[in-house]
Amino acid sequence: MSVFHKLLPLLAVLLLAALPPVQAAPADPNAVVQGIADDLAKALEGRKDELRNDRDKLIKLIDGIVLPHFDIDYASILVLGQNARSASPEQRTRFAKAFYNSIAHRYAEGLLNYTRGRIDIAPYKGELNDKRSLVRTEVILDDGKRVPVDYAFRKTKDGDWKAYDVIIEGISYVTNYRNQVSAEVARSGLDQLITRLETQGDKALENIEKRSAQ
Secondary structure, eight states: OOHHHHHHHHHTTTOOOOOOOOOOOTTSHHHHHHHHHHHHHHHHTTTHHHHHTOHHHHHHHHHHHHGGGBOHHHHHHHHHTTHHHHSOHHHHHHHHHHHHHHHHHHHHHHHHTOOTTTOEEEEEOOOBOSSEEEEEEEEEOTTSOEEEEEEEEEEOTTSOEEEEEEEETTEEHHHHHHHHHHHHHHHHOHHHHHHHHHHHTHHHHHHHHHHHHO
């Protein structure tokens, strides 16, 4: 299994970063990542066994903390790629919701398996302009290997910074799933893919990943 897939349960769309304190203004993307990490750590403290036995409660907790800082509509358009052009507004909305829910359920257990002592993440100062930014981090694995992990942010029309992609060792979450989704759309059509994601959730996503690896 690649490092990318090993880290996805902790880092992908959920942005499960545990950064040491950084000095940043409230609107700075680094501060957004820091806030997510702090809020998740507080919410999980002493509750892992409870949440492991109640998936719905775990997903609701993740949604409440992460979703306000994640641009699922923009990320889903990037994942759809060229297929977004021919998709109707209703299809794009359904895909965004179904895909996010599938991802959240697929990797929720990774959050419960996380411990600060096992992984340390050191922040780098991200490049910041008025529309886009990268929060650059480095994950130190148990074997001492250092893995670069970058979080891509964009500023919304409301002026908020929201994440839409994570890049692990140069491999983009958006690009990785765009290739898989494109193959699925070509195989069975967008409507069928959306329906499978809506009805099968993380099982549908798991099957997509398996087929892409064949």
